[in-house]
Amino acid sequence: MKMAILIGLLSLATYLPRVLPALLIDSIHFSKRWRTFLRLLPYTVMAALIVPGTLSGDGESFAGSLAGTFVAILGGWFSLPPIFVALLAVLSA
DSSP, X not given: OHHHHHHHHHHHHXXXXXXXXXXXGGGOOOOHHHHHHHHHHXXXXXXXXXXXXXXXXXXXXXXXXXHHHHHHHHHHHTTOOHHHHHHHHHHHO
């Protein structure tokens, strides 16, 4: 019984910090600069995940990694949704 209570409380402790910003975001008015920052954040995170993989690729997979990076850059440039950019980059590699 104590374990179930502990699991429930820990679940709540990790759930609340994730859901509260989503619920309160509509009541916050951001400046244009912050809206641009938040809009570009997913692409920045994807770049941080993709570029190190490109640089650490071995001889056989380097061309595929480079192709995936190029496709990801193009997808970001044309403001495609992040999930499509990631899928296109993986498929091209």
